[in-house]
Amino acid sequence: MKAAALLLAIGLSAGAAHAVPSFAEVKAGHKPSDVTLLDRTGMPIQTVRVDKTVRRLPWVPLTDISPALLHAIVLSEDQRFYQHSGVDWSAVAQSAWANVWNTRTRGASTLTMQLAGLLDEDLARPTGGRSVTQKLGQAVTASRLESRWKKSEILEAYLNRVAFRGELVGVAALSQTLFGKHPSGLDAQEAALAAALLRSPNADADTAARRACGVLQQQKLDCAGVVALAHGAFRKRGGMVLGEQLAPHFARQLTLGQPVVRTTLDARLQRFAIATLRRHLAELNGRNVEDGAVLVLDNKTGDVLAWVGSSGALSDAAQVDGVVSRRQAGSTLKPFLYGLAFERRLITPASLLDDSPAQIATTSGLYLPQNYDKTFKGWVSARTALGASLNVPAVRVGAMLGPEAVLSRLNALGFALPESAGFYGHALALGGADVSLLALTNAYRSLANGGVYAPVAIASPATPRPIADPAATYLVTDILSDNAARAQTFGLDSALVTPGFAAVKTGTSKDMRDNWCIGYTDRYTVGVWVGNASGEAMHQVSGVSGAAPIWQAVVRHLHDGRVSKRPAVPKGVVGERVQLAGGAEPPRDEVFLVGTTQTRWQPSGQMQARQRYGITSPRDGSLFAIDPDMPPRAQRIHFEGEHGTWVLDGKRVGEGPRLSWSPWPGRHELALVGRDSREIQRVRFEVRGAGVKTAHLSR
Template sequence: MSDSSKRKGPLVAENRYRKMAKPAAAKPTSKPKAKTRRKYAPKRRGGILGFLNAIVRFFFRLIWVIASRSALVGIAVLALIVGYFYTTLPPLDDLLDGRANGSVTMLDQNGEVFAWRGDQFGGPIRANSVSPYLKNAVIATEDRRFYKHFGLSPRGIASAVRINLSEGRGPLSGHGGSTITQQTAKLLCLGEPFDPTAGMTEAQYEAECRRGSIKRKAKEAVYALAMEAKYSKDDILSIYLNRAYMGGGAYGAEAAAQRFFGKSASEVDPAEAATIAGLLTAPSTLSPTSNLERSRNRAATVLRLMNEQGYLTDQEVANAMANPATLSDAAEARAGGYFADWVMSTGPEFFTRNTTEDVIIRTTLDQRMQRAAVEGLQWVFDNKVREGSKAQAAIVVMSADGAVRAMVGGRKTKVSGAFNRATQALRQTGSAFKPFVYAAALDLGYSPNDLVDDSPYCLNIPGSGQWCPKNYTNSFSGQTTMTNALAQSLNIPAVKISESVGRETVSIVASQFGIKNDLAAGPALALGASESTLIEMTGAFAGILNGGSSVTPYGLIDLRLQGDSEALMGTGGGIGERVIQETAAGQLIYMMEKVVSEGTGQRAQFGGRQLAGKTGTTSAAKDAWFIGFSADYVAGVWMGYDDNTPLKGVTGGGLPTEIWREVMSRVHEGVPVKPLPMVLPAPAQVIFNGDVNEVMPVEQAPVSQAPAPQRPGNIIDQVLQDIFGGIGGGGSSNRNSGDR
């Protein structure tokens, strides 16, 4: 028993091995996995569906591989392209001032800015130096996510495409969805500078820069990404604020603030900032100088956007709405109008119209007188001219030295680049020319009290036949003084005196006084058959006022570059050489004073002042003039139609004289009363008994240093008729010119 009990050991060992073999015996636990594999295997390898499924899975894997690797390649290529543009981008300072030309800023006689010309800029600015209201207004209006995106806004592009398609346009037509960065890239023309030798005009170049093709848009996007990598957000915004066109000829926010509000972009308030930001959508149509009401409506929308985005409180918006932006005086005047255009035309082109520098021009303009001219013209047309009349008028006011103080070139006074009737319109002068006839006679020794016979008178004009001038009234005065003949604008005495002193002498005197255009060669010269401009005629009358010296009208005092203290050039006008003796000029002023106090220009009187002038009406009343002066200022007024339609019921002594009075009465507000520099005439020295040169000199007039011309006796009457039959001379349809 004992032995048998000792042999139980192996049994224990066997049991131990069986226990250790349990893991091997646990094979059935792996069978379910085998069964699981067998469960799906038939689907991969069995049937048509399994085959198709395998093919689809294969192509999806293939597409994924291709797409992912293509994307990586595309990203790499895009990075290379962006890197290329990155290397071509210049330093920031080179992009802030992007003008092709410089600018011209014009100052009035008191040093106040009143006009701008050229590519307006006002100097580079930075996003952190402008008013925060302006910076926020631009972001709220143009790109509210500007500081969050990487240069492109997929959300904005998708929204723009959706809106364009819903409105029936192409996906890239209309709304652009561009970020400020993309707009800046477009302003830089994607780094393509203008090349004048490339056979493309600057206008074509700008049109190409704005083209919205898919290729162009793609390049714009890449360029925008390069800019985002190269510059900071504020740098990009600075370029945009300096280069964007903002209407009214202003490029950049600084120029817009200066032009519209007369202040720096760093000083604008919320209403002004909203106005400037609102211009970016449509600068030409929304410009406050084009339509102030429309501009204010757009500004109100910008203010609401600023409020919605947290840039303005409700109270700030309410204040801005209650106090909308107001234009400065210079902006209200539409950049100086006719006067500024004229000054630009008188200066050298390389410092005015084609300047590459920023130029400052000091001018003779008096803005108070300019307002007086505009208001006087408007008052007459509102109160004296029938409604709907298309008649035009022009005004020039100047000092006796030719310094132009005010200019109106047409009834539309707030214009720029318009036809200037004061400086560009050549019109027949009519009887306004007669003072030069009498100036020639007085300089030769005649006296204002000399008598001339106002009776029927005819001349034979070769090729035209007999020419018989008539007075405006078709009546005759008989023996009359030269003073009365001028005061009543009698035609026959003017022709007789012209023929007596010589047409050539009259032409020389008129030319030296500043009438530059070809003067008529025939006897109708005395009646104003020649053409001239208003500024020439006004300058010639200024020569009479200053004592008989010629005058060159001028508006430019000096010109300098911005930042320089030394002027590059001075005025090109002023008083020139003497034309007639000072005594003769004083006597002529006496005669012209009688035109206003007793003659055809009586409507010009105002304020108890001594005034002198001359009316003028051409044949068929196509032109009507009044040019006159006080002791301080000379003013000229022309009225007529651009197409030479005759004026109805208008003579120089009518509406033009009334315009002159309304303008000059305003000009002289606050100006002390001064007497005219007249020279009273001596008693009658010469008697014109009949026709030309039928004169009996009594004694030499003591008021003149020049001897009286030698003139024959009565026999000359018949001799002159024979002479005029053989001497060439031009006739004129202006035979009835005159004034009442």
């Protein structure tokens, strides 16, 4: 009688039951809380959590779930799962009506009925237990599921949709969070504990272990160790899911709208770059350096092949992305200055530049540039000046161009420097601007592409545009790939040498806070930064010892089995045998822009005049004394520097690169103002009256 009434009730409620989705629709609608990133070949390389309210991992096929778990779930929840058609009528008959329909226990609820509740929120159990209407609706929906789905599909969907404990939904989240393994690896005891959590998701460890033991005893298995297993599993906190986590910083650059996102990264290269960075930083132990970053770009497409944002566990700031953080550029901006000077035909690779002591006015005071080895080379060719990374010649080239022209070229190459040219001044030639490894590496990629610039193709391909003259760019590339040109500073056997063609430049910022090594081959551009995220200075770590070995290792790895080829000589470039005055450098074959060739080179008076900048005399803090034994007309002080207006103690006293002044005692302030009315430099000096026999003192 009761069974008939039950059948009638179910039949009456059938019309109210919701439409049953297909298995394919349910699987397609599965939304993981974590997005999986794939490399360019489809290999998983990173997971990123995008839903903080629940932990739901990618859908797991039934074939990838441990047989021990399948057995434990069916045994614990629905022993007649493979015999009934959605409702286990024998279980219903053996249960009291109140227990079946009105209490909080699952009673006669089958796995299929539970799945019906998971698929339809209206059939889910509210606090206090399901209503009779909900139970009847579940039964009808379960019958429909059984008529349209396979048993394997029902079980697979159930295990991917059911909540186990806290935020953990689905067997993948459960197994990876509590047991640190994939669902395929769960053993009998772990499976029993998982089954116990279905009925008591909030149970403490001892209660869950006791119920898991009951599941094991049903299988005639030993319970020893279950209590320890439960306590250990419940102490764990949900963190990063299993699998390689190779690109956490790169993941921040992506739009994560799909559960699976294919990237341009190369997993093999990414692993190598990470390992190389960490190994080299470990070798620098004791030199106060813990951070670094590596970026590899495809020259043609702009694809990011490797993006290593930090050294990971070696760093106290592993979340800081060294690829996008701005740091002082050091000497890495010099190639763009020389390229612009070649393009404007101000100099050639054979032009002689003066590498001698000089003063440079900057926004923070007077700067006296020195070379890495603390010596000066005298007159050197532009090829040697750039290749050996000499500082004073670079400043002289920057002065020829002017800060505005330099800043404009750098911004056209994507640096997006935030300040004006006047703010940076001549120090821009020595890297007095903060740049990112991303912008710097991509700017070098423009050199690899003959002066054509395009943004990095992170999300979509970018449109290229020509920025620099291809012929002038080729001259820069030829110098940066010339091992002999950099020998004066780096030697002939440095970390910048590779088996095939590579054009490369290092840089070290003030106080050794940042090391750079950026270079390109015929196919790739590689950028490396080494330093400390905190900005703390390293101890005796330069670009050639800090970043260059990493760069060299990555380049060799990229070209393993394939030699990089030199670029073809573009139109507008010709060769000529040259001799440099004074035997400063041996005769050699040199490359020029058409119309700039010359066989013999010597310092140019016009060039020397052009190379004056700031106030060269007097120096700041100079002390002069008037000699009473000499006539006043013989005791004049000469103001020297670049062309401008001289202002002494607030009054204009003359114009030009040189001015003679008859001194009078006192403390004086001398300013040099440029043609744009901007103050170039200001110095202070003192003139002492008669009685001091020394004609000139300097401190």
